[in-house]
Amino acid sequence: MFESSVYCQRRAHLVESLGSGVVLLPGHSESPMNYAENTYPFRQDSTFLYYAGIDQPGLFLLLDVDQNRTTLFGHQPTMNDIIWTGSQPDLVELGTRIGADQVMEMTQLSSVIDQLRVQNRPLYYLPPYRSEIQVYLEELLHLERGQIHTGHSRKLATAVIAQRSVKEPREIVEIEKALSITQKMHRTAMKMATSGMYERDIAGVVEGVAISSGGRLAYPCILTREGQVLHNHHYHRQLKSGDLIVLDSGASSPLGYASDITRTYPVDEKFSTHQAEIYQAVLDSLVGALSEIRPDCRFIDCHLTAARILTDRLQQMGLMKGNLDDSVAAGAHALFFPHGLGHMMGLDVHDMENLGEDLVGYDDQLQRSSQFGLKSLRFGRALLEGFVLTVEPGCYFIEPLMEQWSQQNRHSEYINYDQFYSWKNFGGIRIEENIVVTSARCRILGPSIPKTIQEVEAACGV
Secondary structure, eight states: OOOHHHHHHHHHHHHHHHOSSEEEEEOOOOOEEEETTEEOOOOOOHHHHHHHOOOSSSOEEEEETTTTEEEEEEOOOOHHHHHHHOOOOOHHHHHHHHTOSEEEEGGGHHHHHHHHHHTTOOEEOOOOOSHHHHHHHHHHTTOOTTTHHHHSOHHHHHHHHHHHHSOOHHHHHHHHHHHHHHHHHHHHHHHHOOTTOBHHHHHHHHHHHHHHTTOEESSOOEEESOTTSTTOOOOOOBOOTTOEEEEEEOEEOTTSOBOOEEEEEETTSSOOHHHHHHHHHHHHHHHHHHHHOOTTOBHHHHHHHHHHHHHHHHHHTTSBOSOHHHHHHHTGGGGTOOSOSOOBOSSSSSTTGGGOHHHHHOBTTBOOOOSTTGGGOSOOSBOOTTOEEEEOOEEEOOHHHHHHHHHHTTTTTTBOGGGOGGGTTOOEEEOOEEEEEOSSSEEEOSSOOOOSHHHHHHHHTO
């Protein structure tokens, strides 16, 4: 945890932006894997973690906006808890750690909420995304089943997003701690990959590096020779000579802050000519997008810069053709680059998207596009100093998509379909960095991870 004053200041800032009412912030409970006492590794709700910092289950925060008072609800540890999980701080101590004004047993929450309803005070809560929280809140608030999805507060979500979007210096420190672990994960994987190994051999070590370094995976590791499958979490394939490996994996820091890095590298220690061409095209797109990032620049424009550079390089290779700007405007490049350039990152690897992806990434000045590819851009609005984002262009040869577009003759004025045969088994390449927007430009966060062709080949050859 940070010091208690951090959480007090964060809560004070939040309630000041709301004016009046009461805010209810649920923490997570344990989540059973296959029976009640065999649970998944616990992960606290990130908004609760931001305002309270306590990474343990069974807690709720109630913020009185009018009085700027915090009540922490929870359970005193029982002897059974102590026997099975060891000594734990009691509820009073937890309240002291976060600067709460009072603590109460969770059994009292229902009567407190009922009293607030009688007083007709506005009650704000965020959209719940875990089923057990949804059910509990519906019972607590006397809502009909399903009403919880329409009764949550957009005003609260908007206030939380505005506050959490601009990262404090202490948060940047935590993200860079996570990135230091992530560098070890990627360098280890690059050294390991040889023909005859299985994906699982490397994936297991990657997760082990995260744990042994004091963190854990920020999200399920993507490690695959089938890089054209954007979120491939299967590790059963054997590596062979000529393969490319896409490793999209990040660690979280001990305080829960995420990192998210992708690298693509050859099993043979050397890229083939085709592989090097596509790799350099993606790297050029990344560098070009990074050069555009600055305060007040729209991230969608950085995305389109990356798309324009990738299209230019694919035209040089004979895969695309026609007027460059018209091709990008039409979305022809999305055959090869069907996802967005990046997303916000912080306590969540896709930061705050549980509060509403469009609330995080778009605003009244910019609405999400419906165009294939561009509609997958999670974040498009203007940037502010202190925003932390991923920047991750890619180029993929997705055979079913290629066949569909070819049969439809889609964007035939911009795509050379007769060139596809020699590329259809290529796979995919993605290269990703994590950045913070500074007062003038942006800064790549964390220690350097091999990225150029020469650096990657050297790291794979160690």
